[in-house]
Amino acid sequence: MERRLFLRCLGCGATATLLAQTELLPRALGGVQNACAFDYTKKLSSVEAWYYVKREGGGIECRLCPRRCVVTDLERGYCGVRETRGDIYYTLVYGLPCSLNIDPIEKKPLYHFYPGTTAFSLATAGCNANCKFCQNWEISQTRPEQTDNIDLPPQTIVDICNHRKVPSIAYTYSEPIIFFEYMYDTAKLGHEKGIRSVMITGGYIEKEPLKDLLQHLDAVKVDLKAIREQYYKDIVNAELKPVLDALVEIKRTGVWLEIVYLVVPTLNDSEEEFVELARWIKTNLGTDTPVHFSKFYPQYLLKNLPPTPTGTLEMARNICRAEGLEYVYLGNVPGHPAESTYCPKCNEVVIARRGYTILQVNLNNCRCSNCNNEIPGLF
Amino acid sequence: MSKVVVVKNAGIRPVKKLAVDQYRLLLETGLGALFDRKPASAALSTMFPGGVVGMKTNCLTRKLNSTPKSLTDAISEMLEDSGIKANNVVVWERTNRELADAGFELNASSFGRRCMGTDTNGLGYGRTFYNSGEVNSLISRILTDVIDRNINIPVLKDHSIAGLSGGLKNMYGAIHNPNKYHIPNCNPHAAHISNLEPIRKKNRLTIIDAIRVQYNSGPGFDSRYLEYFGGILLSTDPVAVDRVGLEILEHCRLMNKLPALEQVGRPVKYLKSADAIGLGMERFEEIDLQVLAVDENGAARPGELF
Structure with a gap:
């Protein structure tokens, strides 16, 4: 053991990203009962x-x-x-996350998946894409020897979740596909112990591993970064087609699916693209698939572009709703009415949100309290 | 005209590696010829008039086929002879583990020659992204903050993707995300990495170790494909020296009845890309190539490349 990091936050939902942790934490939390202790390690897995x-x-x-x-x-x-x-x-990263947190599930974002609950969220270094707008590039675009990793085997994660009554594990922040084995074992073990697993991914994965993994996942959020192949080539350094195939496969298996589309000014924000996107989702995934349009902020290699105007996000939402999509949200716009879930039948609010906070739930057995319309998802 | 000097050992053939003294003989001759000045310490003092001098090694394959410590020791001695303080000589690499596994003694202190990886506490990679063409990378703080000038000291070998692993390819070890820049055939990335501002500005000299050339199945070590060439290559032009290295590599492949790199899907196109952005000379016929052979007493005579 090189040094130990004590985290009280695993009980109270505070951030515990490990990249910049110092020795101050043990001192500050030394007397706290039930603090969790982790080992930093310089070793990579084999x-x-x-x-x-x-x-x-x-x-x-x-x-x-x-x-x-x-x-x-x-x-x-x-x-x-x-x-x-x-x-x-x-x-090289099995059991070696570099970032941990207990997040609201809304942060993923998953809006139709046990709203108001939390998820033990983790990531290792690395990614199989290189998005120019990446907000987590400090871990996703590095190698594991460049991050501060802790020794956290699957069993420990599941034990912490049980001990702290955290119902879900989220594989997130970087790209969980690249720590597949660790994610798979943790998700499998979690299921055996009653803990759910959700993957937050770019969806750039081969069919066989995806099929195997989906057996142990409860929800997937896919960042569909654009609906044009050229954007994937120029901005993401990946391909669109395999991502679309993955979306269809996830939907087919019945694992809960939500989509995020980060709207980047001038690059993927045309009306034509939103129409194309809406039609593809409607045809291939169904109108009940939640779609989140997220606001872009200048990051990483795209610092030359402005943040997405809220009006553009609203336009995207309006187009998708006009095309028939029933659950279209806006993200990174705290306080916007489109953070809430509306019943597509009676238009009443069924889940009112502000930021990551649930303000009100008007659901009865997964149905709208007002008109009894069934709302898709896991509640 | 870009000048490349190849100095071949015409003395006792080593069992595996040359000793410090043997490398010194090659370096004295090679540096003298490269800069038209003798002794070599005078040439070095012109090139490295002070400050901190780094030596970027290639320690991928432990002691098997990494930059030999005897070579960096010989260069360190000569730098010290030229007036550089021992503590201002820094042998560096991506990680301390790689250096230690290759037989180097780590030393990040303020006494004696330094030897350290980018992962040394307090170093790491800078916070500024540097861009050249398709490459966007953070750069080792050893290069940006610790050293003033750099000598690139790779080992000449085959590379399964790049085709050639020489000086330009060795600078992948200076950036934080080398894995992003290998497909296809490291082109044009190998050129653009060496064109990142701090690398381009600080790389002053390339010395390629080509005593034993692994002409296939690299960059990992494979003893089935080793050929004794017995020389080192020196140049201030990072492209020209690689171009001569490529000639040697292809010759070794030919001698051993292996097809040319292009025929096995590994054309070394990144040299042309490097030439195109003005990093150096890729056209072999336009390189001022001087080949010398040095016996065990240090006497030099004109030699043949093969």
Whole structure:
């Protein structure tokens, strides 16, 4: 053990991102009963990765995400957290999150999934994309030796959730697909102990691992970053088609699905794109799939663009509603009426929100209290 | 005209690596020829008139095929002879573990020659993103904050994606996100990384170790594909020196009946990209190539590349 970090916040919902933690916390929390203690570690894991094939003539081909990196001895995949040694491919981040928090589930955002509950949220370093607007680039666009990681095996996560009565685990912040094995084992163990699991992802994953993983997930939020392939190529450094395929697969399996679309001024904010998006969702996922239009703030490599005007977000929402989508929200606009859920039949508020706070729930057995219309989701 | 000097060991062939003294003989001749000045310490004092001098190694393969400590020791001695204080000489790499595994002794103190990884406490990567073409990266604080000038000291070898691993490829070890810049064939990324402002400005000299060239199955070590070339390559032009390195690598492949890199899907296009952005000379026929052979007494004579 190099040093220990004590976190009282796991009981009270405060932020505990580990990147900049100091030795001050143990002193401040030293006398607090039930504080949780974690070990920082400089070591990386050496757990054999799943979903890869060995190549004739050396190296491996990763089959976890559609990028299909060919990785030879001592090299890493695009994600930066999976490395070949000899002819074995390893995950370097199993059980080694660099960011932890207990978040409201609304922060994910998941608006139709046990509103008002919390989720033990975690991430490791690394990502299989490189979005120019990434708000978590300090962990997603780095390698695990560049972050402060703690030793947190799946069993410990589940124990903490049970002890603190946190009903869900959220794999989030960076891109959970790249710590697949850790997420899978934790989600599986969580289910055995009555803890739910949700994945917050870009959805850039191969079909086989996605199918396997969905057996142990309760909800998925996918960041659909655009509806145009060119945007994925230029801004995301990935591809759109596999993400759309993943969305369809998630919906098909019945795992609860919500979509976030970050509206970036001048890049993916045209009326035509919103119409295209709405029609694709309507055709392939159904009108009851919640869609969140999020406000962009200048970050990372896109500091030259202004924040999204609220009017643009409202336009996107209006277009989607006109096309028939029933649950369209605005995100990163605290206090906006479109944070709340409205019954598509009687237009009454069924869940009133402000920011991440639930103000009022007008639901009876998943039905609108006013007109008895069924509201989709898990409540 | 871009000048590249290749100095070959015509003395006793080492079992594995050259000793410090043997490297010194090659360096004395090579630096003297490169700068048309003797002794080499005088040439070095012109190139490195003071401040802190870094040496970026390539320590990917532990002691098997990494930059030899005997080479950095020889350069350190010569820098000290030229007036640089020992503590102002910094051997550096991505991580302390890589340096230690390659046989280097870590030292981040204010006494003696320093040797440290970017992950040394208090260092890490800077907070400023540098951009060149498609590359956006944070850069090791060793390069941006600790050293004033850098000598790039890679090992010449094959690379499964880039084709050639030489000086330009070695600077992947100076940025925080190298994994983002490998496909396709590290082109044009290898060029753009070396064109990031701090790297371009501080890289003053490249010395490629080509004593034993791994001509296939790199960058990991593979003893089946080693060829004794017995030389080092020196240049102030980071592109030209790699271009000569590529010639040697392809020759080793040919000698061992392996197809050219382009034929196996690993064309080294990033050298052309580097030339196109003005980083250096890629056209082999326009490089001023000087080949010298040095015997065990340090006597030099004109030599042949192969």
